[in-house]
Amino acid sequence: SHPEEMVAVAAELDYTALGVTDHDGFRGAAKVHQSARRIGLPVVYGTEVGMPPDTPARSVVSSDPLAGGGPAGSPGSPSLEAGRVQPEAGPGGGAPRRGRIRRMHGSKPVVKPETDHLILLAPDPAGYAAIARFVTRGQFRGQKDEPRYTYSDLAEAARHGGLVALSGCRSGAVNRAAIAGDLNGAIAAVEHLRDIFPGRFYLEVWDHGMPEDDLRNDVVAEVARITRIPLLATNNAHYASRRDADLAEVLAAIGGRRSLDTADGFRPATDERYLRSPAEMQRRLGRYRGAVERAAELGADLAFDLDLLAPDLPDFPMPGAFTTEIEYLTHLAFEGARTVYPGEDGRIDPRARARLEHELDVIGDLGFAGFFLVAWDIVQFARSRDIYCQIRGSGADSAICRCIGLTRVDPIRLNLPFERFLSAERGRPPDIDIDFEAERREEVIQYCYQRYGRERAAMVANVITYRARSVLQDVGKAFGLTQAQVNGLTKYLDTRNPKAIRSEVELPQGLTAELIYDVCDRLDGFPRHLGIHSGGMVVSQRPLWQVVPLEWGRMEDRSVLQWDKDDCAAMGVVKFDLLALGALNGMHLSVDMIREVHGVDVDLATIPQEPVIYDMLTRADTVGVFQVESRAQMATLPKMKPRTFYDLAIEVALIRPGPIQGHSVHPFLRRRNGLEQVRFPHESARPVLEKTLGVPVFQEQLMEL
Numbered sequence: 001s002h003p004e005e006m007v008a009v010a011a012e013l014d015y016t017a018l019g020v021t022d023h024d025g026f027r028g029a030a031k032v033h034q035s036a037r038r039i040g041l042p043v044v045y046g047t048e049v050g051m052p053p054d055t056p057a058r059s060v061v062s063s064d065p066l067a068g069g070g071p072a073g074s075p076g077s078p079s080l081e082a083g084r085v086q087p088e089a090g091p092g093g094g095a096p097r098r099g100r101i102r103r104m105h106g107s108k109p110v111v112k113p114e115t116d117h118l119i120l121l122a123p124d125p126a127g128y129a130a131i132a133r134f135v136t137r138g139q140f141r142g143q144k145d146e147p148r149y150t151y152s153d154l155a156e157a158a159r160h161g162g163l164v165a166l167s168g169c170r171s172g173a174v175n176r177a178a179i180a181g182d183l184n185g186a187i188a189a190v191e192h193l194r195d196i197f198p199g200r201f202y203l204e205v206w207d208h209g210m211p212e213d214d215l216r217n218d219v220v221a222e223v224a225r226i227t228r229i230p231l232l233a234t235n236n237a238h239y240a241s242r243r244d245a246d247l248a249e250v251l252a253a254i255g256g257r258r259s260l261d262t263a264d265g266f267r268p269a270t271d272e273r274y275l276r277s278p279a280e281m282q283r284r285l286g287r288y289r290g291a292v293e294r295a296a297e298l299g300a301d302l303a304f305d306l307d308l309l310a311p312d313l314p315d316f317p318m319p320g321a322f323t324t325e326i327e328y329l330t331h332l333a334f335e336g337a338r339t340v341y342p343g344e345d346g347r348i349d350p351r352a353r354a355r356l357e358h359e360l361d362v363i364g365d366l367g368f369a370g371f372f373l374v375a376w377d378i379v380q381f382a383r384s385r386d387i388y389c390q391i392r393g394s395g396a397d398s399a400i401c402r403c404i405g406l407t408r409v410d411p412i413r414l415n416l417p418f419e420r421f422l423s424a425e426r427g428r429p430p431d432i433d434i435d436f437e438a439e440r441r442e443e444v445i446q447y448c449y450q451r452y453g454r455e456r457a458a459m460v461a462n463v464i465t466y467r468a469r470s471v472l473q474d475v476g477k478a479f480g481l482t483q484a485q486v487n488g489l490t491k492y493l494d495t496r497n498p499k500a501i502r503s504e505v506e507l508p509q510g511l512t513a514e515l516i517y518d519v520c521d522r523l524d525g526f527p528r529h530l531g532i533h534s535g536g537m538v539v540s541q542r543p544l545w546q547v548v549p550l551e552w553g554r555m556e557d558r559s560v561l562q563w564d565k566d567d568c569a570a571m572g573v574v575k576f577d578l579l580a581l582g583a584l585n586g587m588h589l590s591v592d593m594i595r596e597v598h599g600v601d602v603d604l605a606t607i608p609q610e611p612v613i614y615d616m617l618t619r620a621d622t623v624g625v626f627q628v629e630s631r632a633q634m635a636t637l638p639k640m641k642p643r644t645f646y647d648l649a650i651e652v653a654l655i656r657p658g659p660i661q662g663h664s665v666h667p668f669l670r671r672r673n674g675l676e677q678v679r680f681p682h683e684s685a686r687p688v689l690e691k692t693l694g695v696p697v698f699q700e701q702l703m704e705l
Contacts, residue, residue: 001240002526003028006275007035007043009240013277017299019044021119024147025135025549026128027530030567033306042303045122047131048168049138050115051149065140066133066455066543112146116173118193119166119204120157123302130161132545139551140454140559147551155196164302165197167204167220169236174203178219179212186223194229202232202298205291207284208272221288232298233281233291238273245271250519251526253478260478308547310572311540313370314452316377325369329400330360332376336403341412352412355399359418363400368422368429374539375432375576376404381447382436388584389436389444397421397700398430406432408605417700429574433535437588438580441535445578446557448537455543458550459560460536460568460575464528467496471520472505474528479516498524532558535579536565547573583626614643627652639669646691653697668695 001009003020010018018041020032029045036043122128134157138147157163167174167190174193177185194201203224205217224231238248253263276284281292315325322328333356334348341352348356363369375391382389383405395401396409397416411418422430436444448457466474469490476486489505498520507513532553538561544550548571553560561568568575591602616622618641620634628637628648632655640651654665670676671693680686680694688704689696696702 001238001244003031004035005240006237007032007039007041009275011039011041013275015041015275015278015299016296017042017044017303019046019121019299019302021046021048021121023048024050024139025551025562026132027562029306029548030563030571034570037305042300043306044299044302045128045131045304045306046120047135048117048119049135049147049149050171051118051151051154051173053114053116053173065137066545115171116176116189117168117171118173119168121164121166121302122304123162123164124304125306125308127161127163128306128308129546130157130163132547132549133157133543135549136455136545136551139549142552144552144554151196158196158200162200163197164200164202164298165193166202166232166234167193170216174220174223175216178216178223181215181219183219183222186219187227190223190227190229194227201229202294203229204232204234204236205285205288206234206236208236208268209270210268217285217288230294231288231291233285233288233295235276235281236273237275240275242271242274244522245273246515247519247522247526248273250475250478250523254474258478259480261480308571310574311538311542311544311547313374313574314456314539314541316370316373325373326360326364329363329369329372329404333360333400333403336405337399340403340410341399352399355412355418356403359398359400359422362418362422362424365424366422366427371429371432371574372400372404375406375434377451378444378448378576378578379406379434382444385440385443387437387440387443388588389434390584392433392435392579393431394421394699395430395432401432406434417703420700420703431577433577433579435579435581435584437585438582439585441578441580445537448539448578449557449559452539454550454559455545456540458538458544459553459558460533460538461560461562461564462531462533463564464531466498466523466526466528468498468501468504468520469493469496470528471498471523472501472516475516475519475523479512530560530562532560533565533575535577536568536575537578538568538573538575547571581626586624609645611643617642617648630655636665636669640672650692650697658699659697662696664695664697668693668697671695 006020007018018032018036020028020043022028025047026045032043120131120134122131134149134153135147137153138149141150142148158165169175170179173189174186177183177189190201190203203220205220207213207217221231223229239245249260249263249267252267253260256263278292278296281295285291316328318325318328322331337348337352337356338346341349343349343352363372379389379391391401391407396407397411397418398407398421399411399418401407401421402410402412409416445459451457464470472490472493473486476489477483481489489507493501493504495501495504501520502517507516532555538544544561548562550559550561552558561573563571563573565575587604591604594600594602617628617637620637622628622634622637627633628651633651636651636655640647640654642648642651650668653659654668659665667676671678678693680689685694685705688701692698692701696705
């Protein structure tokens with residue numbers, strides 16, 4: 001079930017608290033926190049980990065994979081040196097050779113090593129951070145989808161975080177022995193865990209209607225009596241309501257890369273892993289005195305509000321006598337302004353100086369100077385490696401960005417309002433998106449890892465959710481269809497909506513077809529897997545695992561947060577977007593070719609605007625031209641007939657959700673072609689809307705209005 005649904009059902013059942021324990025991390029913690037806060041339900045945060053089952057491994061003290069992972073300045077640190085990407089040298093050791101960088105992609109493991117499952121619960125934010133650090137260590141010691149935990153790390157986390165542990169599911173060491181009727185083996189497992197969690201270890205009993213439940217629970221109860229470990233009634237709920245049991249089984253089969261027939265021996269034979277009412281829990285497990293009441297009491301004791309302190313940006317190393325980041329940013333801005341906005345006697349143009357002072361006041365008051373300096377540092381690195389880059393979006397509204405070299409757009413000349421980019425009223429960090437050459441962007445990403453360390457720099461995750469093709473592929477295979485069959489069914493599927501599969505795809509009539517249609521419909525929007533955001537990078541002053549665990553990405557040398565961009569934004573984690581743009585790569589290749597063949601160095605910023613280019617654009621001859629190659633753009637260009645660069649800016653802005661939904665496109669084109677009179681809603685709006693013929697097109701115009 002979705003986190004929101006689990007929270008809503010728990011609240012309806014009047015739970016004292018709801019415990020959320022994802023496998024190997026806190027992937028759902030942010031969404032649960034947001035939903036629970038709206039409803040007012042207390043939440044216990046934890047995770048389920050797989051510990052090594054063999055006794056010798058329990059005492060092994062492994063090297064810390066996070067050691068030396070601090071900010072740059074720790075030479076030789078494995079976490080800093082690993083994954084360093086160097087561009088391949090060209091012929092004769094000259095300029096870097098451009099071309100697709102080969103990166104390794106591993107596949108998801110099908111057969112995982114057997115581990116002893118254990119539930120870890122955090123009593124407070126410090127315990128939450130201890131679990132996140134423990135998980136991050138295990139993730140970095142292992143590989144994607146195969147973390148490797150050690151008992152020495154577990155003991156350290158339990159000691160520092162005051163962690164509470166539960167004996168876990170049927171794959172836990174205690175329960176595995178209990179299922180086999182091995183009382184001595186169960187006691188030995190309990191004794192070991194009790195030493196790690198003194199006074200904070202609990203044994204679980206549950207009833208899923210399985211034949212072995214009574215035997216296992218009775219053995220566990222006897223172990224509890226002998227060892228004096230308290231019993232706890234749980235239900236290992238995987239879905240909110242019983243009606244969703246079939247979805248859980250299908251998803252388990254998909255996750256194990258098995259069909260439902262093959263997975264039959266691995267999945268539970270009942271539909272009892274749902275959120276039960278307190279009365280039903282008492283009826284099922286009341287014979288174990290105090291187990292149900294103790295679960296409610298423990299939940300109330302451990303629940304806390306996940307208001308994590310969002311990590312600050314790292315302190316920027318400032319040269320010379322500069323003592324504050326705003327002081328250094330001011331120096332860089334005014335030094336750049338002497339070239340960008342020259343005035344009389346070597347001074348800065350008065351209008352530009354006033355604009356810069358205003359922007360610096362806002363940046364200083366909000367404490368965002370470090371944000372600009374980190375972006376500037378990343379761009380400086382790229383340019384030192386001859387990597388084309390350019391800021392995009394509202395960053396062009398800032399004269400500071402112009403003066404420190406993040407953009408070549410002149411916001412003062414174009415009358416672009418700084419408040420669209422950053423304002424005291426919003427109080428949020430600015431959104432700086434930087435485009436880099438697609439084939440060399442990896443060097444910039446690895447630079448961030450090297451400069452700030454693996455603990456303090458990470459890519460943002462991207463939660464890939466089910467859409468029509470992917471859900472039909474996965475569900476079809478789970479129900480026994482072959483790869484060739486699902487490929488044929490999805491090849492011509494022209495929709496992203498799983499609810500439309502029934503009308504778009506014809507399956508052979510029968511129960512299996514109806515089940516496939518039903519499951520595909522209900523899995524709409526469910527997460528399929530965790531990917532890597534196209535460019536979101538987080539850098540932090542303190543270790544990011546204090547907020548959320550880190551793990552390896554499927555792509556070689558990429559480490560990622562376990563949250564997506566929406567979760568990061570909700571929890572106050574600031575990201576930079578380091579985007580890959582193929583057009584920049586093509587432009588750089590062209591410039592290099594012109595230099596090699598004709599001996600001419602081309603400066604893209606000084607190329608004259610030639611009429612023949614606008615003729616080509618008017619013919620919609622724009623295949624492969626960034627921003628104007630979509631079908632909608634190509635259909636609009638002949639009507640727009642652009643003759644200046646500003647015309648192109650309007651063209652690109654028109655084909656956006658805002659102008660389209662605001663019905664600005666056709667009125668503008670009619671006025672552009674003289675088919676409609678230019679009108680203004682009020683004479684005072686003329687200076688704002690005159691360039692766009694009385695039609696609001698840009699966000700800046702709406703702000704000015």
